[in-house]
Amino acid sequence: MLLPTLREEVLKANQEIARRGLAPHTFGNVSGIDRSGQEPLVVIKPSGVDYATMKPEDLVITDLDGRIKEGSLRPSSDLDTHTLLYREFPQIGGVVHTHSEFATAWAQACRPIPFLGTTHADYFHGPVPVTDPLTEAEVNEAYVRNTGAVIARRFKEGGLDPVALPGVLVAGHAPFAWGKSPMEAVEHADVLEYIARLAFRSVLLGAAEAGLPAYVGQHHYLRKHGPKATYGQK
Amino acid sequence: MLLPTLREEVLKANQEIARRGLAPHTFGNVSGIDRSGQEPLVVIKPSGVDYATMKPEDLVITDLDGRIKEGSLRPSSDLDTHTLLYREFPQIGGVVHTHSEFATAWAQACRPIPFLGTTHADYFHGPVPVTDPLTEAEVNEAYVRNTGAVIARRFKEGGLDPVALPGVLVAGHAPFAWGKSPMEAVEHADVLEYIARLAFRSVLLGAAEAGLPAYVGQHHYLRKHGPKATYGQK
Amino acid sequence: MLLPTLREEVLKANQEIARRGLAPHTFGNVSGIDRSGQEPLVVIKPSGVDYATMKPEDLVITDLDGRIKEGSLRPSSDLDTHTLLYREFPQIGGVVHTHSEFATAWAQACRPIPFLGTTHADYFHGPVPVTDPLTEAEVNEAYVRNTGAVIARRFKEGGLDPVALPGVLVAGHAPFAWGKSPMEAVEHADVLEYIARLAFRSVLLGAAEAGLPAYVGQHHYLRKHGPKATYGQK
Amino acid sequence: MLLPTLREEVLKANQEIARRGLAPHTFGNVSGIDRSGQEPLVVIKPSGVDYATMKPEDLVITDLDGRIKEGSLRPSSDLDTHTLLYREFPQIGGVVHTHSEFATAWAQACRPIPFLGTTHADYFHGPVPVTDPLTEAEVNEAYVRNTGAVIARRFKEGGLDPVALPGVLVAGHAPFAWGKSPMEAVEHADVLEYIARLAFRSVLLGAAEAGLPAYVGQHHYLRKHGPKATYGQK
Numbered sequence: 001m002l003l004p005t006l007r008e009e010v011l012k013a014n015q016e017i018a019r020r021g022l023a024p025h026t027f028g029n030v031s032g033i034d035r036s037g038q039e040p041l042v043v044i045k046p047s048g049v050d051y052a053t054m055k056p057e058d059l060v061i062t063d064l065d066g067r068i069k070e071g072s073l074r075p076s077s078d079l080d081t082h083t084l085l086y087r088e089f090p091q092i093g094g095v096v097h098t099h100s101e102f103a104t105a106w107a108q109a110c111r112p113i114p115f116l117g118t119t120h121a122d123y124f125h126g127p128v129p130v131t132d133p134l135t136e137a138e139v140n141e142a143y144v145r146n147t148g149a150v151i152a153r154r155f156k157e158g159g160l161d162p163v164a165l166p167g168v169l170v171a172g173h174a175p176f177a178w179g180k181s182p183m184e185a186v187e188h189a190d191v192l193e194y195i196a197r198l199a200f201r202s203v204l205l206g207a208a209e210a211g212l213p214a215y216v217g218q219h220h221y222l223r224k225h226g227p228k229a230t231y232g233q234k
Numbered sequence: 235m236l237l238p239t240l241r242e243e244v245l246k247a248n249q250e251i252a253r254r255g256l257a258p259h260t261f262g263n264v265s266g267i268d269r270s271g272q273e274p275l276v277v278i279k280p281s282g283v284d285y286a287t288m289k290p291e292d293l294v295i296t297d298l299d300g301r302i303k304e305g306s307l308r309p310s311s312d313l314d315t316h317t318l319l320y321r322e323f324p325q326i327g328g329v330v331h332t333h334s335e336f337a338t339a340w341a342q343a344c345r346p347i348p349f350l351g352t353t354h355a356d357y358f359h360g361p362v363p364v365t366d367p368l369t370e371a372e373v374n375e376a377y378v379r380n381t382g383a384v385i386a387r388r389f390k391e392g393g394l395d396p397v398a399l400p401g402v403l404v405a406g407h408a409p410f411a412w413g414k415s416p417m418e419a420v421e422h423a424d425v426l427e428y429i430a431r432l433a434f435r436s437v438l439l440g441a442a443e444a445g446l447p448a449y450v451g452q453h454h455y456l457r458k459h460g461p462k463a464t465y466g467q468k
Numbered sequence: 469m470l471l472p473t474l475r476e477e478v479l480k481a482n483q484e485i486a487r488r489g490l491a492p493h494t495f496g497n498v499s500g501i502d503r504s505g506q507e508p509l510v511v512i513k514p515s516g517v518d519y520a521t522m523k524p525e526d527l528v529i530t531d532l533d534g535r536i537k538e539g540s541l542r543p544s545s546d547l548d549t550h551t552l553l554y555r556e557f558p559q560i561g562g563v564v565h566t567h568s569e570f571a572t573a574w575a576q577a578c579r580p581i582p583f584l585g586t587t588h589a590d591y592f593h594g595p596v597p598v599t600d601p602l603t604e605a606e607v608n609e610a611y612v613r614n615t616g617a618v619i620a621r622r623f624k625e626g627g628l629d630p631v632a633l634p635g636v637l638v639a640g641h642a643p644f645a646w647g648k649s650p651m652e653a654v655e656h657a658d659v660l661e662y663i664a665r666l667a668f669r670s671v672l673l674g675a676a677e678a679g680l681p682a683y684v685g686q687h688h689y690l691r692k693h694g695p696k697a698t699y700g701q702k
Numbered sequence: 703m704l705l706p707t708l709r710e711e712v713l714k715a716n717q718e719i720a721r722r723g724l725a726p727h728t729f730g731n732v733s734g735i736d737r738s739g740q741e742p743l744v745v746i747k748p749s750g751v752d753y754a755t756m757k758p759e760d761l762v763i764t765d766l767d768g769r770i771k772e773g774s775l776r777p778s779s780d781l782d783t784h785t786l787l788y789r790e791f792p793q794i795g796g797v798v799h800t801h802s803e804f805a806t807a808w809a810q811a812c813r814p815i816p817f818l819g820t821t822h823a824d825y826f827h828g829p830v831p832v833t834d835p836l837t838e839a840e841v842n843e844a845y846v847r848n849t850g851a852v853i854a855r856r857f858k859e860g861g862l863d864p865v866a867l868p869g870v871l872v873a874g875h876a877p878f879a880w881g882k883s884p885m886e887a888v889e890h891a892d893v894l895e896y897i898a899r900l901a902f903r904s905v906l907l908g909a910a911e912a913g914l915p916a917y918v919g920q921h922h923y924l925r926k927h928g929p930k931a932t933y934g935q936k
Contacts, residue, residue, distance in 0.1 A: 024896055027821060077925070099821055105903035108818040110910075116342040118407045119261060119333055136917045143921055172914045173820045194258060200903060201339035201434060208344075212406045215370045219377055223311070350576040352641045353495060353567055428492060435573035435668060442578075446640045449604045453611055457545070584810040586875045587729060587801055662726060669807035669902060676812075680874045683838045687845055691779070 003041060006032045007056050010043045013182040017098055018051040020190055026051065027099035029076040032182040033086050040064050042083060046073035084148030085178060089162040094182030096189040099174045102196035107169035113199045115211035120195045121220030123188065125164035127211065129154050133171045151176060167192045237275060240266045241290050244277045247416035251332055252285040254424055260285065261333035263310040266416040267320050274298050276317060280307035318382025319412060323396040328416030330423040333408045336430035341403035347433045349445035355454030357425045359398035363388050367405045385410060401426045471509060474500045475524050478511045481650035485566055486519040488658055494519065495567035497544040500650040501554050508532050510551060514541035552616025553646060557630040562650030564657040567642045570664035575637035581667045583679035589688030591659045593632035597622050601639045619644060635660045705743060708734045709758050712745045715884035719800055720753040722892055728753065729801035731778040734884040735788050742766050744785060748775035786850030787880060791864040796884030798891040801876045804898035809871035815901045817913035822897045823922030825890065827866035831856050835873045853878060869894045
């Protein structure tokens with residue numbers, strides 16, 4: 001996505017997480033990346049600015065190492081998590097961090113969200129993973145960047161595919177989600193909250209921790225993502 | 235119900251499940267059937283179209299085997315469940331599928347909703363049943379049609395009456411409800427969600443799994459449905 | 469309260485329980501009583517009429533035995549519970565029946581709401597009682613009147629004061645509340661729902677079933693109701 | 703803060719707790735203090751007045767011992783708790799009492815809110831403490847003042863800092879929060895409710911009672927409050 005369009009979409013995506021109730025107390029931020037040029041450029045929300053009054057020129061543009069290229073405001077304090085995810089997951093074009101209420105409750109409980117239903121299956125191909133807690137050394141060395149590092153490690157060590165699992169819970173913190181574009185990342189963050197809300201109730205009702213058989217997940221995921229997709233009009 | 239009227243009602247019923255919050259993220263669909271002609275005709279929502287902008291002419295009309303008779307859009311991906319229910323339950327005139335939040339939580343926990351109160355009794359004559367999970371063979375052979383088949387089997391094997399129990403939970407998926415007309419089916423889907431929400435809380439408070447004595451259910455059900463109905467002005 | 473005023477207040481009170489979300493799906497009704505004349509007269513909501521379109525002349529007026537004195541519509545199907553409460557509790561001037569969500573969840577669990585906090589103490593002088601379930605004989609003989617009878621019995625056998633405890637949970641059904649007037653009864657029904665919602669969460673967090681010491685309840689109740697009341701401007 | 707400005711802010715802060723849903727049924731009040739003059743002056747909400755119609759001149763002004771200096775209405779019945787907190791915590795400029803739903807549920811369960819996440823860490827430097835219950839002697843001697851006394855005692859005996867922990871749960875009652883100003887106190891009361899809501903769910907999902915390691919709390923607290931704060935644009 002080219003930079004001027006991306007700037008508009010990132011602004012809209014930040015307002016959208018507020019509008020959908022995913023970012024209570026402005027705890028949340030969205031970024032996007034333009035990988036079309038020689039040097040990839042990240043567009044991100046400035047820190048602590050109200051969603052309602054944010055303007056396109058308030059957005060901050062950095063390179064993949066977080067060096068500011070454009071913008072006079074300080075970038076979101078979570079910038080180094082976003083850039084690390086863009087470096088580690090080259091397939092993604094947008095990243096969302098929220099403190100949405102049920103996904104955050106799971107993150108605080110340090111539990112993955114079990115695979116219990118078909119809505120889950122349509123978007124996440126397996127349980128929603130949870131990272132390890134950051135060690136004291138990781139916190140002290142570079143808290144924000146290492147938040148991204150524990151996410152990347154969780155995917156690498158678990159052999160997980162960030163396209164098939166477009167979100168994660170950071171232990172003791174909150175969710176991150178991503179997608180091809182900032183708006184798709186918002187959609188994934190929103191569905192993640194819905195899944196988290198339902199799974200909370202199902203688990204209290206005694207849902208089996210093991211979740212549904214893998215063949216159900218396989219069918220649903222391919223129904224929506226495979227070459228024979230039957231959902232929608234395309 | 236004749237086709238032009240039915241088309242209007244099915245459109246309105248689809249918008250109604252969105253308005254009542256029963257179909258988050260457009261996960262839901264309503265159909266109706268016109269059994270007055272030589273060949274019964276099913277009217278159903280097109281797949282993946284936004285409720286707000288849907289027009290009467292967007293609806294798809296099929297026969298009882300799901301062959302398209304009218305309409306240029308692809309029908310809801312759940313069509314084969316709807317048609318199977320119309321074939322198996324000849325008394326019904328409308329079918330609703332939702333992912334309403336509490337009914338879906340029970341479906342994901344694979345638990346029937348116990349009969350705990352009088353509102354339940356006014357609409358559902360016994361616990362709300364839950365189907366078996368689909369087997370791997372059923373998923374691979376014809377996932378959507380077999381979703382209907384496990385519903386029909388649950389009613390047949392349990393000796394259940396689809397008029398006295400106008401809804402069901404599909405294990406690991408979500409609820410289906412039905413009624414004499416599309417709008418009555420919506421009403422049943424809405425009450426099912428209310429029942430599911432209350433039962434969730436009652437069960438966490440320790441409600442007896444066995445539920446209320448059968449004589450309470452009998453009384454309430456007849457109060458609303460029997461020949462001596464005392465509810466309302468009719 | 470005189471009849472024309474009462475008629476207005478009962479209409480308003482019925483609309484109010486809908487507006488406050490206490491009567492989902494029109495499950496709910498309010499009545500009032502004029503005890504000023506030779507024969508006490510009860511004003512009650514007609515059965516199954518929409519709150520939004522109800523007019524003063526739709527209300528039904530009966531004597532204390534439920535014989536219709538005025539009105540062309542059928543009275544609420546719960547009339548016999550209301551009249552029994554007016555006969556048994558001569559201090560009260562209004563009765564409300566709701567299916568408000570958390571109070572109903574407690575009623576379905578057949579559990580009294582423990583006395584856990586000061587809001588509770590300001591309105592209910594002790595745990596909110598729950599009735600016995602109706603026996604099969606009671607259901608078959610006169611279900612609605614016996615719903616009132618089990619309430620009255622619960623208060624009589626428990627030595628409870630309907631002024632100090634202006635509400636009750638009917639086991640397997642839902643709450644009733646009352647007050648000096650229909651609008652005070654609505655206020656009590658609304659606070660009961662608030663108490664039920666909080667107690668649900670406190671109990672899941674492990675609140676002691678025994679609740680707070682009696683001396684706290686005593687202090688709060690007298691603070692609001694005693695001769696030395698310190699709350700408000702009167 | 704000078705008195706005329708403070709009066710405006712206290713009025714606005716009282717309306718704000720209603721607007722944010724923290725003071726259901728008008729259970730709640732905010733005060734502020736002007737410590738600039740020779741004698742500190744407390745501005746507080748009058749008792750039992752509706753938030754919507756409250757005017758600046760309805761506010762009551764007292765000294766630190768609760769003696770009325772200005773205003774014709776009776777002050778909030780919780781005044782003596784507020785003044786005691788101002789005497790004991792000289793750093794604070796505003797006090798809020800609410801009955802917000804989840805914080806009150808924890809208070810009713812007499813449980814501190816464990817430190818489970820980073821939002822918690824940004825505002826509260828450790829678990830949110832809960833007071834001892836008031837003894838019978840404390841209730842009978844001076845209930846309201848002693849509500850403040852058990853809060854102060856909890857902080858003194860626990861070696862807690864009211865700036866690092868800007869709120870508390872009063873056992874069997876509800877939360878109090880405070881801040882540099884009335885509006886900051888409202889912000890803390892609002893975040894406390896958010897924390898309480900998330901912790902409720904995390905605990906039901908099995909979150910470790912011990913909470914996160916202290917080094918995470920330390921990092922987050924300093925990120926927002928320390929000399930090297932990185933959050934926001936200042």
